[in-house]
Amino acid sequence: MSRMLLAPDAALEALSKRSLEESPRLHRLKTGYLDIIERRNGKGVEVCVERALLITKSMRAPENARDPMVIRRAKAINDYLSNREIHFHDDNLLAGATTSKEMGAPVYPEFLGMSIWPELDQISTRTSNPQKLSAEDAMALNLEVFPYWMDKTVLERTRTRLTQESSDTLLALDLMERVSFFINGGGAVISHTVPYFQDVLKHGLLKMIDEATRMEHAASGAVSPDAAAKAHFYRAMQISMHGILAYANNLRDKADRLGLETMRDVLTQVPAHPATSFHQAVNALWLCHVAILAENVNMAMSPGRLDQILYPYYCMDAEKCTTHESKQQLIDRALELIGCLWFKIADNTNLVPESAEKMFGGAGSVPAVTVGGIDRQEEDAVNDLTYLMLKATQMLSIRDPNVNARLHLDKNPPEYQEWIAQTILKTRAIPAVYNDEVVIASLVGQKIKLEDARDYAIVGCVEPTTSGQSFAETSAILLNLTAAMDMTLNEGNRPPLELEGHNPINPHFISLEGIDTFEEFLAAFRLQLEFLVDQSVSLANALGESHRDWLPSPLLSCFFCGPMTHGKDLTDGGATYNSSGATHVGFADVCDSLNAIEWLATRYDEDEDRDENPFEVMRDAVAHDFEGYEELRQLILAQAPKFGSLSSNGHGNIAQRNAQWLITLLFDLYQHKDNARGGVYRPAFWTMTNHAGLGQVGRALPSGRKAKQVFSSGITPVSQSAKDLLAAYNAVGGLCRLDHEVGSVKYPIPGGIALNMKYTPFFHSLDNPHYVKGFRDLITGYFGAGGMQVQFTVQDYGTLLEAKEHPERFPDLIVRVSGYSAYFKDLNEAMQNELITRSQYDLFARKAVLLNQTKGESS
Amino acid sequence: MPSTRHPYQPRRVPEPDAQHPLVFDLVHGSTEDGPGLRTVVFLKGCPLRCAWCHNPESQRPEAQVFVTPGPGSMQIFEPIGEAMSSERVAAEIARDLPFYQASGGGVTFSGGEPMMYMPFMHAIGEQIRAQGIHVAVDTSGYFDYAEYVQLLQGTVDLFLYDLKIMDDDRHRAATGVGNARILENLVQLKQSGVDIQVRVPLIPEYTATEENLSAIASFVRENDLSKVSLLPYNPSGNDKWLKMGAHPPVLMPARPMDLSEYERWGAFFNSCF
Amino acid sequence: MTGPTTAVRKVRLGWSVRRLIAQIENELSDDFLILLLDAMRLALAIDPAYHRNIEYGGDVFNATYVFKSKDGGVKVTARFEPVRILLFKRQRLRVRKGAAKTFDVEITFLNAKALWEFLLAEDPDVFAFILDNKLQTQGNLNYVMKFGYMANRLKHLTKLGTATA
Numbered sequence A: 001m002s003r004m005l006l007a008p009d010a011a012l013e014a015l016s017k018r019s020l021e022e023s024p025r026l027h028r029l030k031t032g033y034l035d036i037i038e039r040r041n042g043k044g045v046e047v048c049v050e051r052a053l054l055i056t057k058s059m060r061a062p063e064n065a066r067d068p069m070v071i072r073r074a075k076a077i078n079d080y081l082s083n084r085e086i087h088f089h090d091d092n093l094l095a096g097a098t099t100s101k102e103m104g105a106p107v108y109p110e111f112l113g114m115s116i117w118p119e120l121d122q123i124s125t126r127t128s129n130p131q132k133l134s135a136e137d138a139m140a141l142n143l144e145v146f147p148y149w150m151d152k153t154v155l156e157r158t159r160t161r162l163t164q165e166s167s168d169t170l171l172a173l174d175l176m177e178r179v180s181f182f183i184n185g186g187g188a189v190i191s192h193t194v195p196y197f198q199d200v201l202k203h204g205l206l207k208m209i210d211e212a213t214r215m216e217h218a219a220s221g222a223v224s225p226d227a228a229a230k231a232h233f234y235r236a237m238q239i240s241m242h243g244i245l246a247y248a249n250n251l252r253d254k255a256d257r258l259g260l261e262t263m264r265d266v267l268t269q270v271p272a273h274p275a276t277s278f279h280q281a282v283n284a285l286w287l288c289h290v291a292i293l294a295e296n297v298n299m300a301m302s303p304g305r306l307d308q309i310l311y312p313y314y315c316m317d318a319e320k321c322t323t324h325e326s327k328q329q330l331i332d333r334a335l336e337l338i339g340c341l342w343f344k345i346a347d348n349t350n351l352v353p354e355s356a357e358k359m360f361g362g363a364g365s366v367p368a369v370t371v372g373g374i375d376r377q378e379e380d381a382v383n384d385l386t387y388l389m390l391k392a393t394q395m396l397s398i399r400d401p402n403v404n405a406r407l408h409l410d411k412n413p414p415e416y417q418e419w420i421a422q423t424i425l426k427t428r429a430i431p432a433v434y435n436d437e438v439v440i441a442s443l444v445g446q447k448i449k450l451e452d453a454r455d456y457a458i459v460g461c462v463e464p465t466t467s468g469q470s471f472a473e474t475s476a477i478l479l480n481l482t483a484a485m486d487m488t489l490n491e492g493n494r495p496p497l498e499l500e501g502h503n504p505i506n507p508h509f510i511s512l513e514g515i516d517t518f519e520e521f522l523a524a525f526r527l528q529l530e531f532l533v534d535q536s537v538s539l540a541n542a543l544g545e546s547h548r549d550w551l552p553s554p555l556l557s558c559f560f561c562g563p564m565t566h567g568k569d570l571t572d573g574g575a576t577y578n579s580s581g582a583t584h585v586g587f588a589d590v591c592d593s594l595n596a597i598e599w600l601a602t603r604y605d606e607d608e609d610r611d612e613n614p615f616e617v618m619r620d621a622v623a624h625d626f627e628g629y630e631e632l633r634q635l636i637l638a639q640a641p642k643f644g645s646l647s648s649n650g651h652g653n654i655a656q657r658n659a660q661w662l663i664t665l666l667f668d669l670y671q672h673k674d675n676a677r678g679g680v681y682r683p684a685f686w687t688m689t690n691h692a693g694l695g696q697v698g699r700a701l702p703s704g705r706k707a708k709q710v711f712s713s714g715i716t717p718v719s720q721s722a723k724d725l726l727a728a729y730n731a732v733g734g735l736c737r738l739d740h741e742v743g744s745v746k747y748p749i750p751g752g753i754a755l756n757m758k759y760t761p762f763f764h765s766l767d768n769p770h771y772v773k774g775f776r777d778l779i780t781g782y783f784g785a786g787g788m789q790v791q792f793t794v795q796d797y798g799t800l801l802e803a804k805e806h807p808e809r810f811p812d813l814i815v816r817v818s819g820y821s822a823y824f825k826d827l828n829e830a831m832q833n834e835l836i837t838r839s840q841y842d843l844f845a846r847k848a849v850l851l852n853q854t855k856g857e858s859s
Numbered sequence B: 001m002p003s004t005r006h007p008y009q010p011r012r013v014p015e016p017d018a019q020h021p022l023v024f025d026l027v028h029g030s031t032e033d034g035p036g037l038r039t040v041v042f043l044k045g046c047p048l049r050c051a052w053c054h055n056p057e058s059q060r061p062e063a064q065v066f067v068t069p070g071p072g073s074m075q076i077f078e079p080i081g082e083a084m085s086s087e088r089v090a091a092e093i094a095r096d097l098p099f100y101q102a103s104g105g106g107v108t109f110s111g112g113e114p115m116m117y118m119p120f121m122h123a124i125g126e127q128i129r130a131q132g133i134h135v136a137v138d139t140s141g142y143f144d145y146a147e148y149v150q151l152l153q154g155t156v157d158l159f160l161y162d163l164k165i166m167d168d169d170r171h172r173a174a175t176g177v178g179n180a181r182i183l184e185n186l187v188q189l190k191q192s193g194v195d196i197q198v199r200v201p202l203i204p205e206y207t208a209t210e211e212n213l214s215a216i217a218s219f220v221r222e223n224d225l226s227k228v229s230l231l232p233y234n235p236s237g238n239d240k241w242l243k244m245g246a247h248p249p250v251l252m253p254a255r256p257m258d259l260s261e262y263e264r265w266g267a268f269f270n271s272c273f
Numbered sequence C: 001m002t003g004p005t006t007a008v009r010k011v012r013l014g015w016s017v018r019r020l021i022a023q024i025e026n027e028l029s030d031d032f033l034i035l036l037l038d039a040m041r042l043a044l045a046i047d048p049a050y051h052r053n054i055e056y057g058g059d060v061f062n063a064t065y066v067f068k069s070k071d072g073g074v075k076v077t078a079r080f081e082p083v084r085i086l087l088f089k090r091q092r093l094r095v096r097k098g099a100a101k102t103f104d105v106e107i108t109f110l111n112a113k114a115l116w117e118f119l120l121a122e123d124p125d126v127f128a129f130i131l132d133n134k135l136q137t138q139g140n141l142n143y144v145m146k147f148g149y150m151a152n153r154l155k156h157l158t159k160l161g162t163a164t165a
């Protein structure tokens, strides 16, 4: 791929100089957006109950009660889409909105919507992240919506079934409800995937409905045991798509009444018919995204590679341009449309009860957009839209969408690398960058066809999956690795927690008294980790079965490769590829705990005067939160090997060996586990804000971390411990691509990583070629070392400390949690502290600027 | 831990020789010492005794110690110089290979005077040759050229070559050695075709004089040494002498050279061509 | 919505909660939990708006909650169930000592003190309670959510009542 209208360097240069003020519409939209997030002029985030009300009404309707579930769901979504209120809140060029509010949090009572029940009266006025809800709407939820769903959420359906079957998985459910062992995303969402929009753009919904009708007839005529189920499924697809058409028609009529002619014309063509222009394609895609959110939770539903999907339509327009002027107009218009789409994608957020703030505070709906990289034929895929999308991202500097840049070191041009660096330095956080070679190799390792792997896009935070083909359920498991460490030190228990009828929680354990060597300790740890992996997988699978039985997704299935051919819903394994993701909290903390234990065992071994068991010494120190063991703690912090420090004291290799051991172990454990859809689990290392939430309630660890401190984020080394920037990059790179054994290269993290890097900002950075080059060279070097992903927060300790104290001064300061971007002011205190204490690297010195050093200087 | 005993014992440092120097610093990702991102290996020991030396701890080959006051009447000891095998140093260098490739960097041997340890550098060179890592040497020029030809020629890609004072007597007075060998080596290196970056430290009253800089300029011109850079004076030596329990041999200005003065000397130097 | 009679009722509710608080400061036992539930029972019986929480449209709320402490100090069952008055069926809350065998949700506190801490805290930290093993639930969590809402409303009602008094 190459540049088209932006082919002359001068055109690209001119684009790079554009400012927001030159696009009055986008400027207005941004002002309106800021009013909402800063809660100015009476604006703010609102809870939107419309979806919950209409869907509940449809589900309650006696005439639908006897339909198969897939049809009931489709009818409910159709009822909602057909009867929604139509609003145009601003002069955005695109029609359609996720909710009826300017920025709304939709309610999904099928999942965790009911968790706000106790707070219905306070949610409008609470101090952190208030979400406006009228008394009338609150009462409607309380009296009409929630009572219907009380026994019908995914979690409760699962509980009921497991109880009826007296299943062993009930233990897993109990563990999950203790919060700190693992969390299964299946109770909260199905989403977390990248749909396939190419068909609706190319053929239009009417054609797709025809196809589903034809397939329904074919299925009805067939004599096979699943013929009826297939026919129902095809029927449900049609009902769903008719819902989208009805919504589009209502929008069109309203646009017509308001005299919005362009919008009316666009909606006359799409999504019913094929898109014939860029504007139409963008709006068609947006309407389908809205419809998908009507069915599935607005969490990490990711539009994917928009610069590729929309490019043919941009080219249709471009081919019509003959004069320089018309080309310029097209570029302007395309930029404006992309900006409009970004605001649309950002028009919704999650409903977050205060009790969950601690774990998930500050999350948006994390719709991930992916740009750049290579195409299915391994050619450079960077095109005009790639640059226009990066430009829109720079100009708007807003949290959503979560923009991700793919980078292929050999195929993508140098100016693209430059643009990525510039965009990050301008927004201070966006985009995250992915190494095409390592990601593609990791996916191929998952038996994904090479061509499909090359067409990967990011889901949610950082999870790479093949676009529109892989139902990847990347949030199936979030496992707290430090729980396994706790259980190793406590003979399969986790004081003070007690589980009735399960003492110890894991019946299999090795008592520390009997342990003589570090290898034996590793075996003991492995037992606990295996137990937690088994438990979390069994519950994730049970939830997956509930999705299939109670929450089929016929609408999303329309926008995916596989379901139409197989006659099977996505939740039933209808997609081409069917994996699940398992991510992990506390990776670096557990690595450093293993390192500290090995270090102590070696010291004791070398010292003939010591006859205590070092493992028991460590257990006691941790049990007392290092009270009375402060000297040991200081020695651990100063001398034990640390993940992310490869060199200088000669210990580095120990740290890397232990990290590789843990990564490989997890890979092997998950790859042998089947999910409910016939796929396997893929390990990952990203943590959103959970490392802060879980850390805050976690007990001390052998790494020297005291109780109630945040854990390290994603795969990032423990804050303030990895002082040499290149060493940190090398350490992480060396895990994504394992080649320590000659001749065998392994990619053990197919689920994705989040590596957080914080750089000291350099205020003239954009004019300073050294800074930009240094920035770029580090990304390239890290990718060369095997690195899969990296994301940046370009801020210093001082600014973040000030922003914590005076949030009003920094209302739109964007930072990176582990995965997505967030507004700093929206984060809870633990997460703010994690960001403040996160190692800050001086890009010129390539060394960590330690927090206490700067404190000393500033005071 | 129940007892207060230290579970760790300090290492004993062996006597250095040409095969086994002490490393007093090893920096990853430097951009100061040659092109791109570089690993810089600082070897301890130098035949010169420059009055302005900013790394006085690098002059003597054997292990030394910095002593600084700690809390109360305590003292903090910081050993200078660690014995590292050539294998270990080679591994440290190889570690950053992807970053050299990304930025056009490599390894730089510095000191002290790294050319005191040509066998050691040779051993390392053998180990990293296959990876094609760019090798630079930061030298005072005071070394045995024959040994260089025998052990290192072909291994070193770039010399960062210090030129200090052109007048032989003044050179001897300021650094303890004459400059004949230094100039001779430079000419020979130039003729051998290796890449050379000449570096002139601007030391007020020593090297930064009009007479000296114009002499350097004509030497550079005569020998066709196209790459020359001037380094501003940086007074880090004084403190380090004190931390080693000694007094600086000559008290040097305490302030670094300011930008305008640095630019003045740059303009003067350019005017000599 | 709030006619004069309702206002009077709220005054009485406020009074009962004040008595309740006086009580719990002295002793920690079933009685004080029963008192709290009694206030809810009373409110459901006399405040039509509040009553809608257990009877609205075609929905009636039938559920059994068990509250207990691990140390056995507290065992209380609260049951939302229909009662027949002449020809009418009406939902009500019945509170009794002892733990029912079957329930929709069982809420167990480590001891009476934990329960007391939880109920009196301005903004109880559910996570901390769960992780410190002070609180655990068995059964349908949505019932806990609903109960949370009703208790919250009750607090609201009685506060209003206190103000009027």
Ligand code: SF4
Pocket (backbone or CB within 6 Å): B046, B047, B048, B049, B050, B052, B053, B054, B055, B056, B058, B059, B111, B112, B113, B140
């Ligand atoms: S040559 Fe360098 S290291 Fe040696 S004395 Fe002079 S300034 Fe110091």
